[in-house]
Amino acid sequence: MELVVGASKDTMKSLLGKMGNLLAQEYALISGVRGDVQFINDELASMQAFLRDLSAVPEDHSHDHRMKDWMKQIQFIAYT
Template sequence: MELTTVSIGKSVLNGALGYAKSAVAEEVALQLGVQRDKAFITDELEMMQSFLMVAHDERDENNKVVRTWVKQVRDVAYDVEDGIQDFVVRLKKKKSWWHIPRTLLDRRHGAKQMKELRTKVEHVSQRNLHYGLIKGSSSTQPTATAAAAALFGVDEARHAAKQHQARSDLSRLINE
């Protein structure tokens, strides 16, 4: 009877350990992917901002599909800027030994947020490919001109970029 109880206990313990190992492995993979996702998102944000500036310079208000796509790019760019700011602020907090659990939760939240932002950026990019909104890099093509022309609010994007820099400076000052 005792051997059966010990055997059942070992089985339960082995199952729990296996689950814990897989959960730890998943968490480590999530944390390791954060920097890669952040780098990808930052590069994509730079491309989105460049695209939006070109779109402002070559405005054509007749192509509603392209105008909608430009609006979506602009919205995702705002989300990315906000997400990166939040990520930086969360990870720059002063750390002490009693805040370790909170720091781990902040890192997990940041990692999930980076994954979500990367997915959003990829979906917007796939929309361009799916609908063939921009068919080349030549500015003489009408599709590129229409895509660039559909933007309203580049000034907002520039203002948001300036605010982002100011917030970064402020968070750096607060955390020092």
């Protein structure tokens, strides 16, 4: 019986060590992209604000080339 308990303890110790390593690797991956996710979120919020501002501009004043270019870029990103 003692042999079975000892083997089970060793197996659990090995399993816990491997799981701990995997969790540490996963945490490192998640932590590494956290800044990227925040950057993307901020960029999308800026794009949304730009589109709201653009929709408030009267039709005859929407001839700004910068606005048209930004709009094309946002459309391209949205569809890719």
